[in-house]
Amino acid sequence: MAYVTYRGKNASLRLYSIRFEPAKPVLVEDSVVLEKLHEHPDFEVNAEKVIPLEDLTVPQLKDKAKKAGIEGFADMKKPELINELKALEGGGVPDADSNTP
Incomplete structure (x- = not known):
């Protein structure tokens, strides 16, 4: 891969x-x-390159969100997807200004 x-x-x-x-x-x-x-x-x-989330397309981000088990990913916009995925990677919580339910 x-x-x-x-x-x-x-x-x-x-x-x-x-x-x-x-x-x-x-x-x-x-x-x-x-x-x-x-x-x-x-x-x-x-094979070893880590692609920044910002460089991925929305469908690629949604695929990653689906695999990560993020609820409501289908209705999220690119910034929201990036925010949620980064929160998972860092083990933190999404930014307070995130519009996710």
């Missing part, structure tokens, strides 16, 4: 049934696909 970032010139690219957008990291779990993308000059594959 690794994050793959597309560095090509196209607006987006679908390859191996995965949609890539420039400079947006995508989590790829298939090791065969990762090997092929690693050899491709337009892709950056980084």
Whole structure:
């Protein structure tokens, strides 16, 4: 499993049934696909890179929130998702100005 970032010139690219957008990291779990993308000059594959939550898309954040067991994630906006996920990572509580129920 690794994050793959597309560095090509196209607006987006679908390859191996995965949609890539420039400079947006995508989590790829298939090791065969990762090997092929690693050899491709337009892709950056980084298995150890930690992607900042702010760089993830809303669907990626919602997926992380779902896996983390955050209730009400489906109705949250990006800042709320980031706040809740950071609170879980740090073991703290969300900011007081969070609009989560």
